[in-house]
Amino acid sequence: MNISMYQASAPRLANTLKNLSAILDKAQIYCDAKKIEPAALTHFRLYPNMLPMKRQVQIACDTAKGAVARLAGVEVPKHEDTEESFAELKARIAKTIAFIESIKPAQIDGSEEKNIHLKLGAVEVDWKGMQYLLGHALPNFYFHVVTAYDILRHNGVELGKRDYIGNP
Amino acid sequence: MNISMYQASAPRLANTLKNLSAILDKAQIYCDAKKIEPAALTHFRLYPNMLPMKRQVQIACDTAKGAVARLAGVEVPKHEDTEESFAELKARIAKTIAFIESIKPAQIDGSEEKNIHLKLGAVEVDWKGMQYLLGHALPNFYFHVVTAYDILRHNGVELGKRDYIGNP
Numbered sequence: 387m388n389i390s391m392y393q394a395s396a397p398r399l400a401n402t403l404k405n406l407s408a409i410l411d412k413a414q415i416y417c418d419a420k421k422i423e424p425a426a427l428t429h430f431r432l433y434p435n436m437l438p439m440k441r442q443v444q445i446a447c448d449t450a451k452g453a454v455a456r457l458a459g460v461e462v463p464k465h466e467d468t469e470e471s472f473a474e475l476k477a478r479i480a481k482t483i484a485f486i487e488s489i490k491p492a493q494i495d496g497s498e499e500k501n502i503h504l505k506l507g508a509v510e511v512d513w514k515g516m517q518y519l520l521g522h523a524l525p526n527f528y529f530h531v532v533t534a535y536d537i538l539r540h541n542g543v544e545l546g547k548r549d550y551i552g553n554p
Numbered sequence: 555m556n557i558s559m560y561q562a563s564a565p566r567l568a569n570t571l572k573n574l575s576a577i578l579d580k581a582q583i584y585c586d587a588k589k590i591e592p593a594a595l596t597h598f599r600l601y602p603n604m605l606p607m608k609r610q611v612q613i614a615c616d617t618a619k620g621a622v623a624r625l626a627g628v629e630v631p632k633h634e635d636t637e638e639s640f641a642e643l644k645a646r647i648a649k650t651i652a653f654i655e656s657i658k659p660a661q662i663d664g665s666e667e668k669n670i671h672l673k674l675g676a677v678e679v680d681w682k683g684m685q686y687l688l689g690h691a692l693p694n695f696y697f698h699v700v701t702a703y704d705i706l707r708h709n710g711v712e713l714g715k716r717d718y719i720g721n722p
Contacts, residue, residue: 387666388555388556388557388663389557389559389562389666389688390557393684393688394557394562398688432707433708433710495556498555498556499555513722516561520557520562521566521569524696525570525696525718525719528692528693528697529700529718532696532700532701533704536600536700536701539600539601539604540600540708542601547697550697551693551697554681554685554686554689554690
């Protein structure tokens with residue numbers, strides 16, 4: 387039976403994005419309770435040359451929609467990086483989830499050997515679908531979700547790993 | 555053809571652990587160059603009730619060997635949490651990788667529906683192999699690797715996302 391390309395991608399990405407959205411709810415509640423300006427969290431960087439929290443969320447969304455679109459062979463939806471508030475970041479996540487959920491399993495299944503051509507900054511790479519999903523898209527997606535979580539945690543938002551893992 | 559349980563687990567975990575080991579090399583070089591006591595990094599927490607860097611590495615290793623052992627139906631090797639130095643943490647990673655690489659694909663393949671019983675603190679859960687791997691073990695593994703990375707990055711170690719992703 388094995389794992390289908392769909393099972394390893396779309397529902398996993400959507401599930402974690404839903405958890406990330408709930409994490410942002412907790413960040414908003416924390417800001418309200420402590421009278422913290424939300425931009426203090428959304429613009430926070432763990433190091434000056436790392437990306438701020440809001441960019442971690444945006445890139446997590448981009449990685450998720452990019453993976454699903456490329457594996458399905460449909461155009462990657464363009465979402466402008468205009469979000470500032472937690473509500474706007476949650477809307478960005480919601481439209482990413484809506485796109486992911488619009489893709490049918492049959493569109494992604496069978497893409498194990500599909501050629502995936504990617505521009506990573508100045509470098510162009512060619513991978514097979516499975517290699518791209520397991521070795522690049524998923525680790526990259528989790529990287530940005532966890533870094534968003536770590537930034538919020540570092541700033542005192544009351545979160546636990548269960549908020550990130552959710553209900554597998 | 556699909557993705558086999560082995561393909562989605564052992565080589566992915568081993569690959570990221572190798573990247574984590576190389577990240578620790580860079581942390582050691584940074585400490586040497588800046589005359590930083592390594593414990594300042596290995597004991598560093600992003601928040602007082604988060605785990606320190608060395609525990610992030612140990613738990614990443616535990617998650618990886620636990621997943622591979624449970625899916626293969628072999629006993630989970632016990633590794634005591636005694637590491638302090640970067641060299642010791644690298645040795646912990648190396649013995650985890652050696653265990654992962656000792657497991658043959660045929661031992662893991664076909665474990666999609668296998669019952670996985672897990673104690674998570676006070677809670678006991680029952681999952682199927684695929685659900686456990688994709689929804690718990692992999693996100694949890696990446697959580698601890700990325701948090702170790704984020705702690706080092708936060709403390710100025712010169713790393714980039716490529717150190718974490720490596721060569722997919």
